[in-house]
Amino acid sequence: MRFAAVFTVLATLSLGTPALAQSGRITGVVTASDGSGPVAGVQIVVSGARIGTITRDDGRYTLFVNPGTYTVKALRVGFAPDSATGVVVGENATVTANLALRVIAAQLGGIVAVGYGSTNERDRTNSAAVVQEKDFNTGRVVSVEQLITAKVPGVQIIDSNEPGGGISLRIRGASSVNASNEPLFVVDGQPITVGGGTSAGRNPLNFLNPADIASITVLKDGSAASIYGSRGANGVVLITTKQGTQQRQITYGTTYSSSSVTRGPSLLNSTEFAAAVAQFAPENVGLLGGANTDFRDLVERRAAGVDHNLAVSGGRDDMRYRLSLNYLDQDGVILGTTAQRIAGTLNYSDRLLNERLEFRANIRGSRSQDFFTPGGVIGSATAFAPTQPVRNADGTFFQFTNNLAPNNPLADLAQLSDQGVTFRSLSNVEAKYSIPRISGLSATVRSGFDYAQASRTFFSPSTSQVDRETGRGGQFARNQPSSLNTSIEAFGSYVRRIESLKSNLEVTAGSSFEEFTNDSPSFVADSLFTDLLGNGGLPAAGMPRNFFNVQEARLAAQFGRVNYTYNDRYLFTGSIRRDCSSRFGPANECGFFPAASAAWRVIDESFLKNLNTPLSDLKLRYSFGVSGNQPSGNGLFRSDFTVGDDRSQTQFGNDFVPTIRPSAVDPNLKWEETTSNNFGLEYGLYNNRITGTVEYYTKKTDDLIFEVPVAGGTNLSNFVTTNIGKVENSGIEFAVSARVLDGRDNGFTWDAQVNASNNRNRLTEINAASAGQRIPVGGISGDIGSNIQVLQVGSPINSFNVFRSRRGADGQPVTGDLPDSALFVDQNGDGNINQDDRVAFNNAAPRWIIGHTSNVGFRQFDLSLTVRAYLGNYVYNNVASNQGNFQRLRGPAPINLDRSVLRTGFVRPQLFSDIYVEDASFVRLDNLTLGYTRRKFVGVQSLRVFGTVQNLFTSTDYTGIDPTAGVNGIDNNIFPQARTFTVGFNVGF
């Protein structure tokens, strides 16, 4: 097995035994005849030599041939072909043949990155979407995924609202329950860790500078993603960064932004609050105070941000480089939150050894510093009694004496600190060698590392409220994880044009090996000897505790792919990947992931060409693929012993003994597999002035890696992670792009794009033996241990699990201080309202996601807008359910109420009422940008000045803070949405 990959490559190398001794060379550049520059992705065919190639990004190509006389043809859809005849190549001679292509139709896409290679948009057989730089969102963009929000059908990007906040993407719905649902991110060919990676900051993708990104490709179906095998089950996001240019360019850009909160929770004002306390909690009137304080307002701020980008690129002969630097400082709209970043990137490429060796290196380094609002501040600001002052008359912070009362949020902001610093370097080198004498055969070796070192420091002085309440005596905690992921990949590819069959053949095969190491020292020190050093130092503490943990994992793979294009219109792709992961036991560590796809370029059929239709492009495609998913934790198949910590010791006679606990495992844990099918239709009308795609897909996931209850007595805990159950997703996606107005150089142009996607998710099986199984998930605030969601067969994953309200004569839900039996439907008719009457009811995933982008140009002005809409997504308004009842005024300290209580009249909490599961459908003007560009004046290549408003308005019936509320749809004092105004300019020399 060990030498399987060697064999694969050897086989690749020997595919065409070198009977020919190619010693000559034809090279050249293909440009567009309208002067718009080089054309990439052009098929170069040499008649008589049965060889060919494809032009590179800069339009250049090189072919190796025997001495002789040839005709070189250049072919690209959307262009009239061109050819150079009588090209005479001598022994060891290099002949230049430049070609020019005339545009005959608007271009349909360009090169599409696929795993381990690239393809032509024209020849693509599976479902992928590319977003180029020109289509990226602008404004305040802290992390890269925000560049494509609302741009790609079938992709839901969930923003945490925090600057640089956590990332979450769902491509075509959630396919797993306990394994990850996040896609694989691949940066310039290197897969990177996003979930569970080492970071002391927020979003692990923050190390990337959005200004460095050239394009983002989303591989959506199983066929496209399966070349990434084990980690492709949730789709793959390929990020390609900008490379050097032949001519020297210096660009500088900067933006300044100002953000403010768009909406907060609706709470009682101080007068209403005092009246409510007097009526419903008269015993607490003494705790009221006489101030009028808006604590939410006091923890919010108008947040400033600044961003600088400098890039220098250039080249000589075949060498290219690009060096970029980025500085970002972005405050959050809640006090205490700031994200800062310094990032540098160097991209270098060259062609050596007679242009046979293509060498490429990407070196990236960044330092991110994140300041966090101390935990609980947002919740306390929402809950704190508005009749109390921030400070007492003596200048100290007001606090309630009872420790169950919320803490004064402004005291926490002033006293606690929580910050993290992350250094990360993601670098790789790649060498592609074109094997001599066998035209079209190349070998590529790619090696990279992803190193991160982070530290997160939390400090609470002994005078803080939490320390006073618990008698902890202050706390200094620091977590310093570091991780190193290394990868090495090697693959060979062979490209051949079979002119007689009008066919292209491409074979790729290789292997990869990745190793993940993570070590995490941390310490927590209580009973500080002094508060004076803050988070700057720790001279001594009464109770220091140290921890250290090492995690290691490995992943090895072999893969192969064949692309075959027959008659230039029947396209086939087949691939297989074998993955072996250390997260499974020896018997199950490897999985096979095959895929196949086919496409038919109907437009190229003569019967269609002869008809007089407005069609300028028509392609049908179908793909099938299996991809895998591994558990998110290591060693889940192996019974280990967990050593207990110092606070969970057992008193054993007169001694305290640290314990050991055997873990509950399924030693037969194996790969989760997702089988997907995709039908696609691509069309172009009126010379591709209108283009579009329609897709239908199904994804069926079997052998879910699922933490399920097991029968008492059978294992060492009550839940075990095993392979059980099935999930299905299916949906349709539409995308249409049109040049609505084409006013040429001096008129209006208007490009519009609309995309829409629908996904239907269903958990189809948990345990075949018991159909009625219900697993509660989705913890909420309000009462300890309450879950609002459920996993049950026949419903979408994480459906809300609620009582259905009875309806009054007016059709509205019955509310008020009534017994449960008057409020809720007794589903099982047993005369009691209890857990058995809660039913699955809607879920957080949108039924439809709709995006619209318009770009309007008039002379040197450009205006673009992006609109996003979700339909049929539901959010559980946990602020309303938790604080929407008068009972919250009682107990140790009255807390402020959500205004919904004035409508519902609830005295007791009704956490499980369906009235809190709100329809959060919305339309949002995500982005509105106005720009002005001037080219070529006083030494300046181009200057663009622009202004952007993000989140200009949101229209929704949802009553809480944000209708996009998190991946699980539980709105519990989440970071608020901001409206951001940005101005900036980019200048190029």
Place this chain on the structure above:
Amino acid sequence: MTTFTRKTVLAALVLVGGVACTDVAVEPRSTVSSSNIFNEPGSYRAFIAKIYGGLQTTGSAGPTGNSDIRTNDEGFSHYVRLVWQMQELPTDEAGIAWNDDGVQQLNTQLWTSSNPFLTSMYFRVFFQVTLANEFLRETSDARLAQRRVTGALATEIQRFRAEARYLRALSYWHGLDLFGDIPLVTEANELGRTPPQQASREEVFAYVVSELIAIRSALPPAGTGGTGRADQGAVAMLLAKLYLNAEVYTGTARYTEARTEAERVIAGAYSIDPNFRRIFSADNHTSPEIIFSVPQDGLRTQSFGGTTFLTHAAVGGSMNAADFGLDGGWFGLRLKPQILALYPGGGGPASPDRRSAFFFFPGQTTTMANITDFSSGIPAPKYTNVTSTGTPGASLQFADTDYPMFRLADAFLMYAETVTRGAGGSRATALGYINTLRQRAYGNTSGNITDAQLTTNFILDERARELLWEGHRRTDLVRYNRFTTAGLWAWKGNVLAGRVTESFRNLYPLPAAELAANPNLTQNTGY
């Protein structure tokens, strides 16, 4: 090929060969694998400590963070906290104010099979059972011989094995008492996916009795086991409880055996603590009365269950938390009003029965008009995190107070009950035991009863007074047939005045999660 190209091809192949490594196996470095854990002799002790720890804590990180079982809340899933709530909340002794999912059903007896508390309890029982089974497998003669364990360690391991079997028997007792017919899984059943068969309550009873008798001689004499460890006193106490309730468990009364076992306990190295309050205080490990306790420690044995729960939850309203060695009250537990009538003068500081001296009246109402309002009902902060001399525990958050699962007064009461039920023994001795307890309660002989007053029904009331909030009440009421179809108290059946409930509620239902995972099980009648 030129030398140059040959070299480059070779170089490429070497690189590719490097990649071709497919050995992905990784040995864990921060956990210990089962293959080498017992290379360290201390592991046996650490493992038996974990089985005891299953009663003391909720996981491998204190107070929470690495739970033993997955439940809706780790703090809620504490073994003692669950047993206590299931034994006390549905009775006349206690009510809780909170609204946490399912907890009000414990107040009213109207639970369902998906109640998270009874679900957690069931899985706590079986966590203990499987842990003990695993310990017994790992310490079998064959395994020990394989690892060449001899000498003092081998001797010590034999005691550990008896303790593991004791802890398994204890949990099986809780299981059969609360749930009835449950699976009987022993070390003979290998771990795996095959769900076990259901055993009858009688079978589990017989197994537990036989186990306890079998291990008795392998344990130290009564009262010499050390804090928190099982000895012959704990064995006799558990056997006494099994036999006392044998009619409920098996249909056949075994009062004589119950009396014999109670006598064995009383003969042990225990004595009635002259200071009643010390039994529930932060220094109760020094009390001579405790037979088997679940130790707690504010710094080293932390959880949100056990006495941390019992101390905090009973404090609220206008009580001063610092008086109880606490950082604050949790505004939860109060007495249901019917229990007050058992104490002369309705209990409280003015009552001559000082076992109610700590009942807290200011700002509270005696009726429990609103069970979810802490001020409705009288709190009874029996457990406190200060020592008998008034020093607070080491932590205000986590109690130092051990949970006294079995104590001598209970053995006295069991002896007396078996005597009144005609199991032989001496009425005079029984009367002496009862009056010993009452003299401690009254501070003198004014509360003593006469032989005529010593009836079976009197014992039930006396158990309520003496063992209030000690986790025995439901079992006692079921034994006296007053838990469901007879007996009225606030919120029973979810009405303030109380109403009778169906007899099937003498047992809890098997959890819905367990029925879904184990198709071999039949749900208890009525559910």
